[in-house]
Amino acid sequence: MTASDDADLPQSAPRAMRVRLRPEVLALPRYVAGKSQPGAAKLSSNENPEPPTPAVIEAAGRALEDANRYPDMGAILLRSAIADHLGVEPDQICVGTGSSGVLVxxxxAVCAPGGEVVHPWRSFESYPIAIPTAGGVPVPVALDAHDAIDLGAMARTVGPRTAAVILCSPNNPTGPALRLEDVRAFLRQTPQEVLVILDEAYIEMATAPGVGSAVPLLGEFPNLLILRTFSKVYALAGLRVGYGVAHRDLTAAVTAVSLPFGVSSVAQAAALAALADQGAVARSVRLIVAERERMLADLRECGYRVPDSQANFVWLPADQSGPAFVRACxxxxxxxxxxxxxxxxxVGxxxxxxxxxxxxxAFRGA
Structure with a gap:
């Protein structure tokens, strides 16, 4: 059909779209959100099963009174509060629309055309979407036999075209976390010109010996960027606020290419209130961890082989679950x-x- 053919179509007929889209965009996998089902318990998204505290809801409500005003683009108060909480400087913090916004x-900031980004797989499904979005080439590395990130294989995959490496600890959707000493060893092997992004979206719920946040490593490794979020233990998934922690030159570069005014005033106010109530966060973590450990123990007791999750979910490999298991649920x-x-x-x-x-x-016949 030619352009003149379009002119002869009836007014109600849709016209052909001829915008030249990037081939990389056409080839992108689509992010699939956790489904809902009317009347069913939603255990398909890694959300906090409890709502925000009344103080957080009140703070968000107050912020709505100024919804006619743009939010603080620099998120100065929130960045300062996060920095105090982590023991770093405010200029080491950058914020975005969830940790996924900071990731993109x-x-x-680092992906020139053809630059490779090494990432684990299966891992967070945003990674193979975010990498081509930023102009990079995804280089997936399989998990090990225990459904954990294979740091040795990832280190061997880093090459002269590598612009960045992504690690996820605890790993979504399988659950195992990396020991801090293993992260340090990996960073020592990685060239300093390669950005290492460590996604710690679930780190507050990690309880295994030797596992913890890599924030103490920032002084030693200026090529490290840590991603964190308010979507999980802080119960603010619906407000989309996350942040990165890194060397000040790195956070400045990330901020330079971030969406202006990306974190709303409501989200900033709620995050500030949630961060201030660490008692509520600790209670939430205790409840989630207790439920996770109970689920893991019960599943193992009736014969499931499940990884040692350090997050707010459990993982059943395909040979023990599959479509029939999903239907039974x-x-x-x-x-x-x-x-x-x-x-x-x-965890619900x-x-x-x-x-x-x-x-x-019942599915296992136990």
């Missing part, structure tokens, strides 16, 4: 998250977790 900006009014490699089940309220464990026992 960070990759945009759906029949019990539970929505879980299927992947080709397995099924991820987020205890009564929902009870129902999930009943399904898992």
């Amino acid at each position: 900006a960070a990759l945009s 759906s029949d019990a009014n539970l929505v879980v998250r299927p992947f080709p490699e397995g099924v991820r089940v987020s 309220r205890p009564e929902d977790d009870d129902r999930f464990l009943e399904v898992a026992r």
Whole structure:
């Protein structure tokens, strides 16, 4: 059909779209959000099962009174509060629309055309979307036999075209976390001109010996960028606020390519209030960790081989789950998250977790 043919079409007929889209965009995988089902417990998204505290909701409400004004583009108060909480300087903090927003900006700051980004797989599904978005080439590295990140294989994959490496600890969707000493050893092997992005979205829930945040490594490794979020233990997934922690020159570069006014005034106010109430955060972590450990123990007792999750979810490999398992959960009014490699089940309220464990026992014939 030619352009003149379009002119002869009836007014109600849609016209052909001829914008030349980038081939990389056409080839992008689409992010699939956790599904919901009316009347069902949603265990398909890694959300906090409890809502924000009344103080957080009140702070967000007050911020709405000034919704006619632009938010503080520099998020000065929030960055200062995060810096105090972590023991770093405010100029070492950059904020964005969730940690995924900071990720895209960070990759945009370092990815020249053809630059490679080494990342684990299966891992967070934003990675193979964010990398081409920033002009990079994804280089996935398989997990090890325990569904954990294979740092040795990732180190061997870094080459002269590598612009960045992404690590995820604890790893989403499988759950294992990296020991801090292993992260340090990996950083020592990695060229200093290569950006290392460590996604710590779930680190507050990690309890395994030797596992912890890599913030203490920042002084030693100026090529390290740590991603954190308010979406999980802080219960603010719906407000989209995350942040990065790094050398000040790195955060300045990330901020330069970030969306202006990307974090709303409501999100900033809620995050400030949530950060100030560490008692509520500690209670939330205790509840989530207790439920996670109960789910892992029950699943193992009835014969499932499940990785040692350090996050707010458990992972059932495909050979022990699959579509039939997902259907069994759906029949019990539970929505879980299927992947080709397995099924991820987020920690929910205890009564929902009870129902999930009943399904898992019945499915296993235990």
